[in-house]
Structures are given as C-alpha cells and as structure tokens.
Amino acid sequence: MTQPPAPSLAFAGPVEAEIRPALLHFCDEVERHHGHRILSDQLRLDVLDETSSHPPVVAMAEVDSVLAAVSIASRTNEGWTLEVVCQHDHALAPARDIIRLVVNGVTDLLQRENPVRITWWARAHDPWVEHIASALGFVEYRRLHQMRISLTIENAARFHDGAAETRGFIVGSDEHEWLSVNNAAFADHEEQGGWTHEQLERRVRAPWFLADDLRLHPVSGGITGFCWTKRHEPDLHEPELGEIYAIAVDPSQVGQGLGKQMVMAGFSHLARAGIFIGMLYVDADNTAAMALYESIGMEVHHTDRAYRWSGPPSA
Numbered sequence: 001m002t003q004p005p006a007p008s009l010a011f012a013g014p015v016e017a018e019i020r021p022a023l024l025h026f027c028d029e030v031e032r033h034h035g036h037r038i039l040s041d042q043l044r045l046d047v048l049d050e051t052s053s054h055p056p057v058v059a060m061a062e063v064d065s066v067l068a069a070v071s072i073a074s075r076t077n078e079g080w081t082l083e084v085v086c087q088h089d090h091a092l093a094p095a096r097d098i099i100r101l102v103v104n105g106v107t108d109l110l111q112r113e114n115p116v117r118i119t120w121w122a123r124a125h126d127p128w129v130e131h132i133a134s135a136l137g138f139v140e141y142r143r144l145h146q147m148r149i150s151l152t153i154e155n156a157a158r159f160h161d162g163a164a165e166t167r168g169f170i171v172g173s174d175e176h177e178w179l180s181v182n183n184a185a186f187a188d189h190e191e192q193g194g195w196t197h198e199q200l201e202r203r204v205r206a207p208w209f210l211a212d213d214l215r216l217h218p219v220s221g222g223i224t225g226f227c228w229t230k231r232h233e234p235d236l237h238e239p240e241l242g243e244i245y246a247i248a249v250d251p252s253q254v255g256q257g258l259g260k261q262m263v264m265a266g267f268s269h270l271a272r273a274g275i276f277i278g279m280l281y282v283d284a285d286n287t288a289a290m291a292l293y294e295s296i297g298m299e300v301h302h303t304d305r306a307y308r309w310s311g312p313p314s315a
C-alpha cells in the first residue's frame, strides 16, 4: 500500500507582501468549498492590512506542493489569537499531521515571547479541534455563544417601543467618543478592549461598514452607549442574519435599563431593514449580558470554544 504524501511546512513567519495573495486566496477557496466563513473578520482585516507595524504571523503547510492548511495568529490585548483554515471534509477528521504542523509552526515562532499566550478559536462546526488542541497542549478556557432571536412582527414592534433614542455614527466626528465608551466598557476584554483609532478606522473602511448601522445614544456633550449592527448576506448554510456586532453602555450608566434599550434599538433598526433573524455573540461567563439577552427572549444557537497555550510544558 502506498503511503499518503507527507505534509511539509512551506512558510512560517510574519505575513508579508509576497505571501498575502496566496494566503487569502487559499482561505477564500476553503470558505467557498465549505459554503460559509471560516476566518474571523478580525483576522481577515489584520491580514489585509499592508501598513500595520504588527502584522499577524502565519504558518502554511503543503502536500505535494499544494497548500493544504494555514494557521494565522494575530496580536490582541492579551497575547495572540490563532485560527486554522484547513481544506477537509467536515464528516471526516482532518489530517492531524497537517494541523499539528501549522499550529506548531506558529507556537515555535511565538514561544520566545515572555509570557506567551496563544488563544486558538475553534468554530462550533469543527468539533475535531477539541481533540487536536488538547494533544498539542492547548487547554479550553473560553466559550462563546451565538444567540439568536426571530424578528417577528410582534418582536419588531416590542423592540421599536422599548428602544432608546439613537442616531447613526458620523465618520470623522464620533471616533473619539466612541473609543472612550468602548474602551471603558470593555476594559478587561481581550479582543474588544483597548482599541486604537487605527483599529476603529480599519472597520470603518471595511466593505461591510455602514455608518447608519452603528447606533449611538446621544446625550449632551457626548454618547453614553452604542449598538453596532452588521448585516450578513445569506450563504449556502445560513439565511440573512442581522448581528449586534458590539454593544456597550458607559460604565457610569450601567444598571439603569439603557443596555436593554440599546439592544432593542439595534434589533429594531435591523428589523426595519427587512432582516428576520437577529444574532449576536456573547461570552458564556458575561453574566450581565447573558441576563439581558435572555430577558428579551434570545436563545443560544451554538457555542464556539477557545483553547489557550501558555508555552511548552516545562521539562
């Protein structure tokens, strides 16, 4: 019996101009094959950013000179976020050797950092990762629920009636205020906290960004909360979805009902745009947010998991 060809590491290092097109083309092809997005928005934007002084690092593996898997790690507040894109049939386990190769490619590059913290995000539709991650020394530490709600006529009317007063974001004018509310509300949050002007700018320039979908609650002299909504086109597996992409209330104003009113404003805005399913992601241990979403009738649709690696086991 002939052995299958062994995978080999084709590249490991920071994303650079020469490899960016092949990397993005590969991710697009795998996503097209599977019929849904695999790479998160955040990592995609980080890879696309040609001007960043902190580009993501990437490891790419080939089989028979054909790209078969990539792992991409990007800096966050607390270390690095890792995602893996691999061409495989979800009904069958992916080739462990290939995933091991690309993940080790990144951990080898980053292990000299002190302390090193790598967080591997695995989507719910990729249950194989759980076994591979633990074999590579990653330990589960975070769960992210995707919650949904049907934007029926009744719910849309309820949300319209309960919504806070909001206005759309004004590009070139609201950035400073938005960043100060966001960074205060998400002070301890790994991905959403500590945003810079550059990080906000990147999203404002993204093709999906619509200033009117970023709803702000105005008060004299500023804003005290926001609800950033985002529309997702239907794909092979999913209907059109209207996401609450980020929501926050200024910490000095929490506990007074504004959070609920902002969620309602966001879903009411999406319902008015003709979207029938509302959706958002929430950390399973975000007690305040979970209580809020459940109180308006949202339900968990699926759960993504994050695994953390904090360096090689000590000898």
Ligand SMILES: CC(C)(COP(=O)(O)OP(=O)(O)OC[C@H]1O[C@@H](n2cnc3c(N)ncnc32)[C@H](O)[C@@H]1OP(=O)(O)O)[C@@H](O)C(=O)NCCC(=O)NCCS
Binding pocket: 185, 186, 247, 248, 249, 250, 253, 254, 255, 256, 257, 258, 259, 260, 261, 281, 282, 283, 286, 287, 288, 289, 291, 292, 293, 295
């Ligand atoms: C989550 C957040 C938006 C809630 O805003 P808020 O103005 O305090 O919320 P509200 O006062 O409108 O409360 C809404 C519901 O959530 C519940 N709730 C709010 N804070 C809670 C807490 N700390 N513990 C338990 N329940 C809580 C309330 O019981 C309330 O339900 P009720 O109206 O049936 O009594 C706010 O805490 C925040 O900005 N947090 C940081 C950013 C964040 O985590 N965003 C969500 C990311 S998914």
